Amino acid sequence: MGSVVGWIPLSSAVDWAPPNVDLKSDVAHSARVYDYILGGKDNFPADRAAAGEFTRSLPNLPTSMRANRNFMVRSARVLAAKHGIRQFLDIGTGLPTAPNLHEVVQQVAPESRVVYVDNDPIVLVHARALLTSAPEGRTAYLDADFTDPGAILESEQLRDTFDLRRPVALSLIAIVHFIPDDGVVQTVIDQLMAPLPPGSMLALTTTTADFTPDEVNAGVAAYRANGIPLTARDRGTVEGFFKGLDLLDPGVVLAHRWHPDEEAAALSDRQVYMYSGVARKP
DSSP states (O other), X not given: OOOXXXXXXXXXXXXXXXXXXXXXXXXXXXXXXXXXXXXXSOOOHHHHHHHHHHHHHOTTHHXXXXXXHHHHHHHHHHHHHTSOOOEEEEESOOSOOSSOHHHHHHHHOXXXXXXXXXXXXXXHHGGGGGOOOOTTSEEEEEEOOTTOHHHHHTOHHHHHXXXXXXXXXXXXXXXXXXXXXXXXXXHHHHHHHTTSXXXXXXXXXXXXXXXXXXXXXXXXXXXXXXXXXXXXXXXXXXXXXXXXXXXXTTOSEEGGGSSXXXXXXXXXXXXXXXXXXXXXXX
């Protein structure tokens, strides 16, 4: 389980770095693999070697990852612009990649507030890039684990940043596929959504093999061989994660099919390995 760190004031965020963090790693990590495939620099040889193995099995992995990121941008913009959401809880943040969630929503509404959550030390090091809020809004970073919802909901960061009388968008982008047990995923989602008021939202993406089973199943095996417990799920299972919520149109679809922009519309279903969906708490 991740531990909770104290509040990082914005005034010191530029020079801040966490104590006692070992940045060297000979084990691949999903966030750093993602960073490398998308052209980032915050990765190690083990991550680059793993990325080579993954893309041999999943030739469209870079395209799929970009489609996943594009979905995050589109869905966050829709939630801010069309549904008036001003509070976003982003769990499994990963390494900062422009545009970050707060940059997207604060373009729509500068007063928006975002709490980022991750448990990877290298993400913690780069948290200062996630704390560059518009002056009207606020951002916070929490070192905690998705499977410990109590630590997230009871944290000083969340309580000081959000007004839990107002709707919150829970963003679970490319994280639940690293939890093999469907029951654990469902329980955590239920616990995270329970204290959020009506009108709150859940945005989620996760890996599927429904359209390219041979590629994705080979990719899942490659991920697991490198110690990353990736799990592919079918549409029915993913729809189940939204139980008790009202799915927004068009429901659970591949990430590039959710209110596509021009870039997303140009992709084929065989190029994207991720289901996506957004739902509202009644």
